Amino acid sequence: MSPSDFVCGAVAVLGRPNAGKSTFLNTVLKQKLAIVSPRPQTTRGSMAGIYQDEKSQIVFYDTPGIHQPKNGLSQYMLHEVEEVLSGSDAALFLVDVQDGLTEEDELVAQWLKGYRGPVFCLLNKIDRAPAGRVQEMSGKMKALGNWPVLRMSALKGNGVTEVVGELKKILPHQPPLFPEDELTNKTLREIAAEMVREQCFLQLQQEIPYGVAVLLEEFKEKQPPEPVVIKATICVEKDSQKGILIGTGGRQLKAIGTAARREIEKLLERKVFLELWVKVLKDWRKDEAVLKKLGYAVPKKK
Ligand SMILES: Nc1nc2c(ncn2[C@@H]2O[C@H](COP(=O)(O)OP(=O)(O)OP(=O)(O)O)[C@@H](O)[C@H]2O)c(=O)[nH]1
Numbered sequence: 011m012s013p014s015d016f017v018c019g020a021v022a023v024l025g026r027p028n029a030g031k032s033t034f035l036n037t038v039l040k041q042k043l044a045i046v047s048p049r050p051q052t053t054r055g056s057m058a059g060i061y062q063d064e065k066s067q068i069v070f071y072d073t074p075g076i077h078q079p080k081n082g083l084s085q086y087m088l089h090e091v092e093e094v095l096s097g098s099d100a101a102l103f104l105v106d107v108q109d110g111l112t113e114e115d116e117l118v119a120q121w122l123k124g125y126r127g128p129v130f131c132l133l134n135k136i137d138r139a140p141a142g143r144v145q146e147m148s149g150k151m152k153a154l155g156n157w158p159v160l161r162m163s164a165l166k167g168n169g170v171t172e173v174v175g176e177l178k179k180i181l182p183h184q185p186p187l188f189p190e191d192e193l194t195n196k197t198l199r200e201i202a203a204e205m206v207r208e209q210c211f212l213q214l215q216q217e218i219p220y221g222v223a224v225l226l227e228e229f230k231e232k233q234p235p236e237p238v239v240i241k242a243t244i245c246v247e248k249d250s251q252k253g254i255l256i257g258t259g260g261r262q263l264k265a266i267g268t269a270a271r272r273e274i275e276k277l278l279e280r281k282v283f284l285e286l287w288v289k290v291l292k293d294w295r296k297d298e299a300v301l302k303k304l305g306y307a308v309p310k311k312k
């Protein structure tokens with residue numbers, strides 16, 4: 011194969027919150043990297059997942075769900091989407107077929123109005139919708155943007171290979187952007203912190219997960235069979251949330267820690283010792299200085 015036969019490009023994975031973007035990233039990579047929960051706005055930053063085979067390298071960028079911004083954290087999330095979109099060769103617009111066309115889907119379509127690259131609309135969660143609904147959504151999406159429409163279940167894997175196949179037809183012919191064995195642009199430390207946050211999204215009720223941020227304090231790899239030692243602080247916005255997060259007799263925090271440790275152990279394929287602390291950072295989502303400290307600040311324009 012000559013180098014000019016190699017296909018490589020960056021692909022933005024976009025959609026409203028909860029459409030299944032992070033699930034898609036994990037399925038296409040056959041590896042759990044991005045955190046997933048049934049709640050909208052789980053993902054806060056972009057993450058590259060690098061798909062590779064003999065003839066191609068596709069750098070998929072998972073992004074936060076597009077929504078109407080409410081606070082400093084929202085602004086950061088949307089800035090992450092903008093950055094990915096402006097650097098991508100193609101975009102995937104994921105739609106949840108269960109809910110029909112929503113206002114947020116229309117907002118995503120607005121974002122794509124000025125986009126120059128090719129767009130595919132992916133009707134996701136077809137395992138959850140009758141064929142008639144999928145057909146109806148297909149018509150609505152064509153009317154909205156006239157993009158090619160594909161159907162898939164990111165969760166079950168149906169249709170995912172076809173998406174990769176379609177991308178290979180339109181991505182540029184150029185050498186790989188990343189080294190062959192690279193899977194993501196995030197560090198293991200960053201992913202481990204996200205896995206703690208994921209458990210907060212899965213285990214805590216109501217608004218509490220939205221006010222959670224995780225700071226990784228220590229990540230020490232020792233000689234196996236010694237475990238990797240990870241220490242992290244879970245930050246919440248209010249004193250009352252601290253008590254709920256810890257739970258009676260520390261049970262809630264322990265449950266979060268146990269589940270997160272298991273996920274991190276799968277990722278690292280090693281034993282992990284995970285220690286969690288809880289701290290209150292009052293209304294941090296509205297505080298620019300704290301947002302910066304947590305890595306959620308929009309960079310200032312030069
Ligand atoms: N049944 C079904 N559920 C799915 C499918 N894809 C995703 N889900 C579920 O939908 C929920 C949201 O999935 P995510 O991958 O976190 O969605 P997201 O678009 O990344 O959401 P945000 O990060 O909040 O923007 C989770 O409960 C997933 O298990 C699918 O194809 N079928």
Ligand SMILES: [Mg+2]
Nearest residue numbers: 031032052053
């Ligand atoms: Mg996500």
